[in-house]
Amino acid sequence: xxxxxxPALRRRLLPLLAGGxxxxxxxxxxxxxxxxxxxxxxxVVAAPAAQAPSTATTSSTVRPAAPEPTQAEAPLLDAxxxxxxxxxxxxxxxxxxxxxxxxxxxxxxxxxxxxxxERLANAGASSPTLVALARRIDEGLDARIAHxxxxxxxxxxxxxxxxxxxxxxxxxxxxxxxxxxxxxxxxHPPQADPRDAQLLQAQQxxxxxxxxxxxxxxxxxxxxxxxxxxxxxxxxxxxxxxxxTP
Numbered sequence: 001x002x003x004x005x006x007p008a009l010r011r012r013l014l015p016l017l018a019g020g021x022x023x024x025x026x027x028x029x030x031x032x033x034x035x036x037x038x039x040x041x042x043x044v045v046a047a048p049a050a051q052a053p054s055t056a057t058t059s060s061t062v063r064p065a066a067p068e069p070t071q072a073e074a075p076l077l078d079a080x081x082x083x084x085x086x087x088x089x090x091x092x093x094x095x096x097x098x099x100x101x102x103x104x105x106x107x108x109x110x111x112x113x114x115x116x117x118e119r120l121a122n123a124g125a126s127s128p129t130l131v132a133l134a135r136r137i138d139e140g141l142d143a144r145i146a147h148x149x150x151x152x153x154x155x156x157x158x159x160x161x162x163x164x165x166x167x168x169x170x171x172x173x174x175x176x177x178x179x180x181x182x183x184x185x186x187x188h189p190p191q192a193d194p195r196d197a198q199l200l201q202a203q204q205x206x207x208x209x210x211x212x213x214x215x216x217x218x219x220x221x222x223x224x225x226x227x228x229x230x231x232x233x234x235x236x237x238x239x240x241x242x243x244x245t246p
Contacts, residue, residue, distance in 0.1 A: 076106045105149055111137050126165050134165035199234045
């Protein structure tokens with residue numbers, strides 16, 4: 001699934017954010033996850049004290065093994081990754097705020113991954129865990145879109161999946177999804193792709209040249225092939241318009 005730093009900063013952060021960082025985490029992790037992870041209070045449960053066996057049964061009684069402690073989730077960033085993040089933001093005018101935003105984004109992405117894993121494990125069936133995850137993710141989705149951290153199509157797919165947990169009624173779910181999309185369109189109206197104007201101008205030049213140089217009565221097959229090659233070349237380059245609209 002586009003939460004993101006500025007283009008130049010994104011290129012510097014890409015190696016840091018790639019691979020293994022987006023694992024499962026509840027969205028409440030936040031900046032506390034920058035520190036070494038500690039088990040949540042009460043996560044490790046001591047085995048109940050066993051009553052002393054009688055002398056008649058001491059030799060044959062087997063004590064139950066103590067349960068294994070619950071492993072704490074991995075931190076969002078290890079010490080090396082945190083140092084790399086700080087270095088990449090050394091010249092940023094708002095380094096602390098940008099670092100906090102990136103950490104919040106990583107925590108959100110982990111929550112989404114956890115939601116998808118739980119949903120797959122439950123074969124799409126609802127559960128209290130999934131409902132709680134869906135509610136927290138849904139609360140932060142609009143902010144992720146506003147920051148340009150999630151693309152429109154990704155946001156719409158995620159919203160639909162979240163509503164499957166949050167709204168059991170199918171007809172009501174469709175109404176909520178439609179209303180949400182209309183609200184996003186109003187908040188983030190689609191913008192024209194600047195490559196469209198570039199293509200139109202290049203096509204006009206190509207057609208004018210063909211009309212000037214082509215023999216009389218020549219079939220336009222070569223022109224059609226050139227126009228298609230032109231279109232593919234222009235749209236192969238990324239657009240400067242990172243549309244947010246779902």
